[in-house]
Amino acid sequence: MNTDRQLSVALIGNPNTGKTSLFNMLTGLQQQVGNYAGVTVEKKTGTWTLPNGERVDLIDLPGTYNLNAVSLDERVAVDVLAGHSADAAPPDLVIVVVDVENLRRNLYLASQASELGVPMVIALNCWDVAERKGLQIDSKLLEQRLGVPVVPTVARTRRGTGALAEAVTRALETRPILVRPRWPEAVMESLEYLRDELITQRGEALREGELQRLLFDKRSAVAERLKTTAPEREPILRRAREKLHMGGYQPDAAESLLRYRFLNPLLNDILERQAAMKKRSTSESIDQLLLHRVWGLLVFVGMMYVVFQSVYTWAGPLMDLIEGGVGKLGDFAGGFLTATPMLQSLVVDGVIGGVGAFLVFLPQILVLFFFIALLEETGYMARAAFLMDKLFSWSGLNGKSFVPLLSSFACAIPGILATRTISDPKARCITILIAPLMSCSARLPVYLLMIGAFIEPQYGAAIAGLTLFAMHFIGVLLAGPLAWLLHRSLPPYVTSQPFVMELPHYRVPQLSRIGHRLYKCGSEFIIRAGTVICAMTIVIWALLYFPRPPELAEAVEATAAETSPALSPAQLEHRVNAAYLEQSFMGRFGRTVQPIFAPAGYDWKITIGVLASFPAREIIISTLGITYALGGEIDEGSDDLRTTLSKAKWESGPRAGEAVFNLPVALSIMVFFALCMQCGATVAVIAKELHWGWAAGSFFGLTALAWVAAVLTYQIGMWLA
Amino acid sequence: MPILPMRLDRIKKDGLFRVTKLDSGNPCIARLMTMGLLPDQELRLTHEAPLGDPIAIEFNGCQMSLRIEDAARIEVEAIG
Structure with missing residues (x-):
């Protein structure tokens, strides 16, 4: 093993498996957040110290259900595991975080990852929930069958992290690989054909697992990484899939069918006990109310009312405080600079005034993000999207756009940041582009001035109120058709994703995770205020100030x-x-x-x-x-x-x-x-x-x-x- | 009694169903298949959104929401 390079370990898993909790637990606050080269997928890395004192790079890959490389997230996961990501060598090991309650589906991802040839350790997470529900899984038996270490963990209470660290330390030496399916003749032949055409004849660097992605996935994002141009590679890929079809396998269905056919016998006796669980889960009972067509909507509207009311009322005093502070700071700084009026104006009107006007929004942003984090951590956000989806589907958006757009009525910036919860890149792009049409609170002063001066005195309070409402409504009115137009006309590289969404089990939110998210978005906001915003206000100030004979x-x-x-x-x-x-x-x-x-x-x-x-x-x-x-x-x-x-x-x-x-x-x-x-x-x-x-x-x-x-x-x- | 296959989007009642046919060419269905929704899989219809779309189904212990237009590409038979 190469010793002069720091070893790297990747974390992969389905969404809602507690993967990020585990990542935070293992790395503490030693994390760096950036983007993968050329794509807007968040790249999180951290340092993890193993029991033997060795420090490894831990990479938190985006949560994904499979490696079918349709979305950017999945493509990034495949690239990193295969060692084809521009910014990282292939990891020395991958930890697959598996939710015990969804063992079969989670192991599908592990099985796909194993095809990329990376040694593996499996963390059976949420072990406590499983125990509480009387779900007993023989992790030793599973370990024997799968051929890789299987460690029960509870990320939120640190249980099992020691055992995980030991298993990883050992696995970095022994390099265990998960058992792989024996593919039928037709699959082997098609893969052989691809190998010959792409690797032997065209010199592409592709692993076995990537060949599978090219064969099984209709529009695999892996193809975009190839040197071979689209007109040259498309016929090859089509031909490979035709071979599969002639061998009796529907290309789109082949992998799911064959891989589950392979996994099921490994798990069946282990999962039988799971089937004995009670039919209706607690989450489902809660949803009888929260997804009810009348009560569910009422609860939703009530909840949104509370959220946005809080954005105004909770943030109000803090905003006054910041405004007051900014004013005092301006007076204070201005006092020193009376001798140099130009510098005084630059500091007081330009820098302090301009940046201060931006920083005033920080409390609103933190309050809103507190609620968004809370709704996401509990699992309610997916329900909100479920309830609202029909309202958005006609214009190419989906229910997940609702909260970001509603947030934009307070301020488009947190709204746009909130679109990170939208997994479909196309819907996210459209939501970002229409968010500024929602009438934010910064427009309110303008409305109040104009209405107060010209409408209220002449037409009375009722018309004034109506005008205020109309101003808030006009953006919404135009946003719908605009979204529809964008949906029709966006360039094809902004792909749309199928809207299938998991309604995860409800759970008690972790305050530490909410705090972590607030810290992250707050610090990002402040950094922006100090850089871009500061520079822009100075420019405008100068244009209003000079020349000054x-x-x-x-x-x-x-x-x-x-x-x-x-x-x-x-x-x-x-x-x-x-x-x-x-x-x-x-x-x-x-x-x-x-x-x-x-x-x-x-x-x-x-x-x-x-x-x-x-x-x-x-x-x-x-x-x-x-x-x-x-x-x-x-x-x-x-x-x-x-x-x-x-x-x-x-x-x-x-x-x-x-x-x-x-x-x-x-x-x-x-x-x-x-x-x-x-x-x-x-x-x-x-x-x-x-x-x-x-x-x-x-x-x-x-x-x-x-x-x-x-x-x-x-x-x-x-x-x- | 012969069991008639039904389209999942037409089902309005509670009960247990078994998947008989799936259109794997539909990207949503392909996605659900990687999660284990395969022929012979049992599922339950658990929720409907206020306007009847989307719907939520439960299989293998997980709840997934899908739109009616995609549900139309899944055929099921009632098993109880």
């Missing part, structure tokens, strides 16, 4: 002294700021771009507000505040801003003297904000979760959609008025 301030002050000498120093400062803003880079840009927004009824000041809000939509409030010469410190409840807006007049052009803001303009602004992708953080998250191309597409697509809708709103509104 001192002559301008003097000129404004001189004019003011002549025309309106009664101005207070604060009012004068506002005027100076407004003048600077008007000729800043952003201000000039706003004037140049204004014709584009003219059909939506915007003057150059609104245009600046809209442009400046692209990093974060809340910025419009403070930008409108600056542009309408009130100073930056303003919020949506401020009567001053409301009255100033309603008094604003066009300065020039065909409509000079008329009010800038009327009902159609206010509606058009709201519609624009409801649909537009004005959130740098969301763009960055989409880029991270999918790809920069998608992020750019989503940005331009939604902005165009928002523009069209805003123009339509304004034009129709003007026509009606």
Whole structure:
């Protein structure tokens, strides 16, 4: 055995077998999380110290039911086990984590893995549950029959981890391989044909197990790894499957039939005792209520209500605390920098203000993720997806999209992060792309300002409430058809997966695992705030601040002294700021771009507000505040801003003297904000979760959609008025 | 009494069924087969979502949800 290299051990297993618990238990917090090269599959590795003091790399492979290499997760598992993953040598050993209650199905995966020639140890996990249910499995007998060590474990209480470590230490020397089926003649011949065509003639590096994947799986992702081009390899693969068919085996069904035919006799007498278990499990009884067509839905709605209510109420005080802290920090830092106004503005308005506005969302994200983790750990999430699936299936999504989309009403960022629970890559991609259409809480200030200024005074509270609802609804209304369109038009490499979903047994959630998940998503969020967001706010700040010739301030002050000498120093400062803003880079840009927004009824000041809000939509409030010469410190409840807006007049052009803001303009602004992708953080998250191309597409697509809708709103509104 | 094969999507009642025929060309069915849903396997229909789709079946101690359109590709016979 090679001793100068650190040994590596892979963990593989079905979802819900406690594989990740075992991984956390064995590695503690010594983990690294990254992505596998070129794919968005999470790669988790850690260091595990064996009893003899040797340290091995432990790789946690994605949970998967089989190695049929249709999804990315399965493909990654095959590649890693076969040693064809770009970033890792083949593991020296694989631990298959097996759920005792689903022994047969779990050993199917072990059997597929053994074909890749990796030595194996089996961890019979959830041993305690099995014992409680009176399920006795003779692990020694199983070990004899399978030919590899079988160790009973209880990952959540550490039981059996010592024995597992010893078994692994020994197995790294003895390298035991799981018994393999003897394949019938037809299978052997087809494999031989593939071996000859691909390995002998075309020099492909393929293991026996990978040849099986190419033969048995209709659209095996393993094929994409080959050097042989698709037009050349497709006929070979087809021919191999035809051979199998002529030998009397349906190619799609052959492996399941033959492998279970091989496994069943090994397990039958062991499993007979299992059959004697009571017919209806506790989980099924709970589901009689939770999946009931009336009560189940009521419980679901109630639960969602509690979750989202908590996102607002629990997070509220913490958000105030952060906001207060950020404000104090700004004052504190600003106090040191009064001598250098530019640096003061950069630090206080740019860095602290901008990053602070982003960090404020941290409590909401943590509260939401706490509930998501809780629902997942208990097993309820799959039930929620089951109840909601019909609502989504027509547009190519599935029930698992529900919670991420609902989360996006609070904030699209946790919503997009929550799509990691969607296993189908296509549905996940679509969900991410439509999530920004859900009206997030950052849009609320804009709605409140416009409704408060132009709708409530004229039409009363009822219409105001209705408008607020309509603004939240318009995104949903457009999201459905958009999802349907995306489903039809997504490029074929974003594959759709069949929607078969396990409803796992309910279990008591582990606080340590929930804590672990919260820590992970919280730290990711903070790192993003410190990097991408920080850089973006500085850019916008600079565009609003420069150039800043001192002559301008003097000129404004001189004019003011002549025309309106009664101005207070604060009012004068506002005027100076407004003048600077008007000729800043952003201000000039706003004037140049204004014709584009003219059909939506915007003057150059609104245009600046809209442009400046692209990093974060809340910025419009403070930008409108600056542009309408009130100073930056303003919020949506401020009567001053409301009255100033309603008094604003066009300065020039065909409509000079008329009010800038009327009902159609206010509606058009709201519609624009409801649909537009004005959130740098969301763009960055989409880029991270999918790809920069998608992020750019989503940005331009939604902005165009928002523009069209805003123009339509304004034009129709003007026509009606 | 001859046992009539039924399509799984047509079944609305509780009871034990045995799989008689599966369309392995359907990706969902292929997936269920790797989990052990093979001819002669016994299964129970355990739940239906509010609009009757998807449905949940239990076999070999595990509960799987599948959509009605896929369930239509599975034929079963009642065994009790």
